[in-house]
Amino acid sequence: MKRIKQLKIILILCAIAMFSNAAAANWLKSEKIKKIKGYVITASELDKVLVLNDKNEIVRKIEANNTYDAWKLKNGNILYACHRGVRLITPADEIIWNYKSKSEIFACQPLGKNKMLVGECSKGRLIEISSTGEILKEIPLTYKKGGHGCFRGARKIKNGHYLVSHHADKTVREYNKNGDVVKEIVRPFNVYAAQRLSNGSTMISDVYCLSIYDKKGKMVWEFDAREYSELGVNHLTGFQVLPNDEIIICNWLGHSPYKKGIPVFKINMNKEILWKYTNAQQTYSCTNIQVLYE
Template identity: 30%
Template structure:
């Protein structure tokens, strides 16, 4: 009976991916790897790095991702075609592909946004106001996004604030959020989708910063929100969320789930055999050019 039990556990570990019917790119910062997973739950591509965070599939088919020491673009054949290496006492936890081959990164430590060209040169630098000394380097910044109007949205993690800057770096507003904010996604209707980390919460804010939708810690029976990290809004209005389990909850519950606006789970994945804690995801069967902001994550 023992071999049958082992087989059953193995089958159960991949079954949620089969139900998802979505190929995807993801990062696992606890296990230290970036992976492409087929709709059947098979890992088709994998690269090891230290604490990967953001990840994107580019129109070229290459993969762009950040890790604690910088950012990297790699082919499906694992050839590095572009790389940014951050300096000492610096952590990078977000990146975004921009038009004309530029890549946006945010640096904890130096406290700055950089737009870097494929030639490795810094095309633009914006200094960020340093957080209070009580905020550790690791907790300074998380997700950063450049919007269609050229503004920057910065997750000031340790301060529980989303900051909006204009194209020159002038602060336009600071939005207090209920938790150590990990991701902010600008939506086409000028709403902001915000994941609140260990605040165990997600909020969608309208243009006046009013909460128009929220997901609370215990809204999903049997699947409490832990650290809410990456997310992706889908064309049908559903949202995919990464429920990061790395702070004492490894192996306990699904790592990723898709949710309807009325909070019904469409699918969820709990592949604890291959992943410890998925913190960012991009569904690869959702059309759109990521360099033009057409994929909402």
């Protein structure tokens, strides 16, 4: 009887090992499909949008005054904010769309093939604009403190609403398609970016923390970068949630390009630091990042 029990235990352990190996194989297969081939980084202090390869080498530089947001599109074009404007540029550096504004612009977003979202900070509004320059929609924003500190990140999300990070108000507001505020999340620090996650929660970056709030507005997770002295945290800015639930985050190092710190790093949901981009002299202060996949 004792031998039978031992045999059962061995069989169970073998089954667990087989399952674990299969799971690992599936994970590796998924990772191979989603292999990172590079990054698009907005380097505000360099006045450049930088394209890096998977070895963290700069392979392209685009002149972009005080840039804070950029997207590489499937056709290779890059949409980016450049202080008081937004441009769309080809791989050959040809400017094919150029929106100029009297307002500071910290956020832009491609909306399909021929439409973009532009966040005009100083004017306190979002606009949806066509590739021909026609303003298709205007969303006046609600805020207490306007001007330079009005907002940073702005994104249109799947339900047609807009998530806006009101920097000086320390508040992320969700606006419906009519411009009405339908939700507010208040943080203790100046907020920078917000993203709606697939489960309906909202992830927010502020000066020191990356946090998650559930649908009811309750904080359910928080990463406090002050607990990791090696990061040299100054202000957490743009971030991207990766397919494996890891998160890549920018740490804006301030207006002095020689300030020490880690400009970009990656964590998991267990708050473990998985990867650090350490060459602050190459990128200076990073404000946003887009991970590029093969």
